[in-house]
Amino acid sequence: IDWNLTASWGRLIDNTVESIYKDIQRTATFANGQAGLAAYVVNEKGARWGQLVGYGIMKQNGVPVVDPSTGFFVRDTALAHFGSILPDYTGGFQNSFNLFKNFVININIDYSFGGKYFSLSKYYGYGTGLYQATAGLNDRGIPMRDDVANGGGVHVVGVDEQGKPVDMYVKARDYFQQFSYGDNIAEPYIDDLTFVKLRELSLGYRIPVEKLGIGKYFNSATFSIVARNPWLIYSKSTGFDPSEISTNYGEDGQLPGTRSLGVNLKIGF
Secondary structure: OEEEEEEEEEEOOOOEOOOOHHHOOEEEEEOOHHHHHOEEEEEEOOOEOOEEEEOOEOEEOOEEEEOOOOOOEOEOOOOEEEEEOOOOEEEEEEEEEEEOOOEEEEEEEEEEEOOEEEEHHHHHHHHOOOOHHHOOEOOOOOEOOOOHHHOOOEEEEEEOOOOOEEEEEEOHHHHHHHHHHHHOOOHHHEEEOOEEEEEEEEEEEEOOOOOOOOOOOOOEEEEEEEEEEEEEEEEOOOOOOHHHOOOOOEEOOOOOOOOEEEEEEEEEO
C-alpha cells in the first residue's frame, strides 16, 4: 500500500479593522426581510472583521429575564456581539492510497473551527412550527403542543426584572413565535461554524491498457466511482450543514447541500 498525504492549514492571526472609508465608525450588512432586524454583520473600527450583531436575551447573573405575565424572554436593550463570522482555523487533508498496484482511493477532508453564523431557516422554521423540536414532548412527558391546562406547553425558567424566580409553562406556539414574530431575538439561532467534512471519496481502477491491447491508442486510463459530500463527520451546530452557508452572515434559507454519486473516466494520450 502506498499512501500520499497532502495537508493544508490556515489560521487568521490578525484581522482587526483599522480604518473605514471616510473614517466611518462601522458599516453593516443586513439579512433579508424581517430577519434583518434580528441579526446582521458589522465592521467596526478597532474590532475583529465581520462581527455578527443582533438582539439577545436579557440576563441577570447569567439567568434569563422572563416576563412573568407572558412567560416570554425579555429582549436585552443593548445589541449583543455574538462573535466574528470568520473561522479561527481552516484546512484540509488530501489522502491518496494505491492498493494492489492498479486500485486508487482518494479521500478529501476539509474542516473549519470557530466562527459564528445566523440561521434564517431556524429563525422562521421554529416560529412556523416546521422543526421537529417544536412538536416533541415537554419535560412532563406531554406533547408540548397540547394546552398548558392539560400539561402541555414549554417549560420556562428564569427571573423577572426584579430578580424574583419565574417558573411556568408557555403555549408552544407563543413560545417559539416570540423570537421571529415578536421581539426579533436572534440569540437562539446563532450557531457555530465548526465542522469536519468528508468532501469527496473516490475509488479508481487503473485499466491495464497494454494487456487489453489498447496501449497504442491510450497511454493510461483510470475509471473511478466518485462520491461528493458523502458525510458531515462533525458539526458543532445542529439541524444544518455549516459548510453550506450561503451568505456572509450565515444560512439564508437556501436548499440543503446534496450528496452525489458519479463516475469518472480519465484517459491519457
